[in-house]
Amino acid sequence: MTFLSEHMMLKSESAKLLFHDYAKQMPIIDFHTHLSPQEIAENKTYHNITELWLSGDHYKWRAMRWLGFDEKLITGEASDKEKFMTWAKTLPYTMGNPIYVWSHLELSRYFGIEELLTPENAEHIWEVCNEKLKDSSFSTQNILQQFNVKVINTTDDPIDSLNYHRNIMEQGNIATEVLPTFRPDQVLNIDQLSFKDYIHKMEQVTELSISNYSDLISAVENRIRYFNENGCRISDHAFTELPFSSCTEDEAATIFKKGIDGQQLSLDEIHKYQTKTMMHLGQIYNSLGWTMQLHIGAIRNNNSRMLSLLGKDTGYDSILDYKLAENLNGFLNELDKENTLPKTIVYTLNAAGNDVIASAIGNFQSTGARGKLQFGSGWWFNDTKEGMLNQMKTLANIGVLSTFIGMLTDSRSFLSFPRHEYFRRVLCDLFGGWIENGELPRDYEFIGSIIQDISYNNALNYFSK
Numbered sequence: 001m002t003f004l005s006e007h008m009m010l011k012s013e014s015a016k017l018l019f020h021d022y023a024k025q026m027p028i029i030d031f032h033t034h035l036s037p038q039e040i041a042e043n044k045t046y047h048n049i050t051e052l053w054l055s056g057d058h059y060k061w062r063a064m065r066w067l068g069f070d071e072k073l074i075t076g077e078a079s080d081k082e083k084f085m086t087w088a089k090t091l092p093y094t095m096g097n098p099i100y101v102w103s104h105l106e107l108s109r110y111f112g113i114e115e116l117l118t119p120e121n122a123e124h125i126w127e128v129c130n131e132k133l134k135d136s137s138f139s140t141q142n143i144l145q146q147f148n149v150k151v152i153n154t155t156d157d158p159i160d161s162l163n164y165h166r167n168i169m170e171q172g173n174i175a176t177e178v179l180p181t182f183r184p185d186q187v188l189n190i191d192q193l194s195f196k197d198y199i200h201k202m203e204q205v206t207e208l209s210i211s212n213y214s215d216l217i218s219a220v221e222n223r224i225r226y227f228n229e230n231g232c233r234i235s236d237h238a239f240t241e242l243p244f245s246s247c248t249e250d251e252a253a254t255i256f257k258k259g260i261d262g263q264q265l266s267l268d269e270i271h272k273y274q275t276k277t278m279m280h281l282g283q284i285y286n287s288l289g290w291t292m293q294l295h296i297g298a299i300r301n302n303n304s305r306m307l308s309l310l311g312k313d314t315g316y317d318s319i320l321d322y323k324l325a326e327n328l329n330g331f332l333n334e335l336d337k338e339n340t341l342p343k344t345i346v347y348t349l350n351a352a353g354n355d356v357i358a359s360a361i362g363n364f365q366s367t368g369a370r371g372k373l374q375f376g377s378g379w380w381f382n383d384t385k386e387g388m389l390n391q392m393k394t395l396a397n398i399g400v401l402s403t404f405i406g407m408l409t410d411s412r413s414f415l416s417f418p419r420h421e422y423f424r425r426v427l428c429d430l431f432g433g434w435i436e437n438g439e440l441p442r443d444y445e446f447i448g449s450i451i452q453d454i455s456y457n458n459a460l461n462y463f464s465k
């Protein structure tokens, strides 16, 4: 097999058939991204390939740092062309990391460039890409259309005005639905110095005074309803460890007051506050038919020198080792016992949590949705062939893989959509291998329908309920 051939990663005839006849043509629902709604509303075009490809992508930044390049050439004051040249010097040495395949897929699928990017041809590729970028087919809206992206979900703070999402809806002629995601991390992070200021901003945005815990919940509910009116149906929460510590309303009120007064909180108080608040949120999400996403296990901003230079989400986060089973089960149970558990997707950054999650969610499956509780696809450091396979095999072994809602890019770049192709190849190779082994019947029609469900239909049904 040659590099990036049409059968890339498809080791068996069954895998090829499943990919080419069933998976490839399915549209995309990209239900967790960090794409900018402003860039979509304004139908942005890009001056050069660096702006589109390298400017927000901390995966690529990490690779360049790994090779020892100066930060100036990565995120610093070097010109866009110098940054591209640095990337061209880096990419050949990333073989084995999915970024090598993704980047070449991106050059191929967007720009029709089939050559390997190297320092020798970088100048030429820079010119070719920049020339192509002048064409309106490279505007954000046209890229979404070209990749058959039916829906994307952005990631938005509760106090966001959602003006760009509204504007996109008002334009009325954009083929892709661009929906917000409610991400209230700052409401939960009572231990952070910025908490008080954030609550103050929430007061301004909602025009509600927040002098106690129940005011806070009312204000947050007000924002949830606002998001709901603007098409939001998904929330997202980032946790280092998933907190779970039973907490009464009175306790939460006392802890909230201490937090607002800037008093020191114990770890248990923080967890109690977060648990109680998540219970309120879960209940509201459930009443609106929303889905709650839990992203667990990232230890963030570990390099304080670089945090002070570049800020967060710049490539200094990594995998946390943490305890999960008791908290996850306790947390899901607390909502379930009141019958207020919303549809929930649990992601782990530490693959050691895979078995725990796949087995825990099985305790809470029930009516409301097929695969109401989801084990989220390989996330971030697991967004690799092995990571995807591990996640899917675990789900297959312990749960019901056919209900899986599949892949998302989690991306900050409009060039990332071929990651869905990469995922689908991995998916088809997995099922194809099982067919060839005699572990599954050679029923291409039925298995093809499962492939199409995991590629698209399951997400469509899951989020439209």
Ligand SMILES: O=C[C@H](O)[C@@H](O)[C@@H](O)[C@H](O)C(=O)O
Binding pocket: 034, 238, 295, 298, 313, 379, 380, 409, 410, 411, 412
């Ligand atoms: O794929 C990596 C991502 O962009 C990563 O930066 C996000 O998943 C982020 O952790 C988040 O908080 O949502």
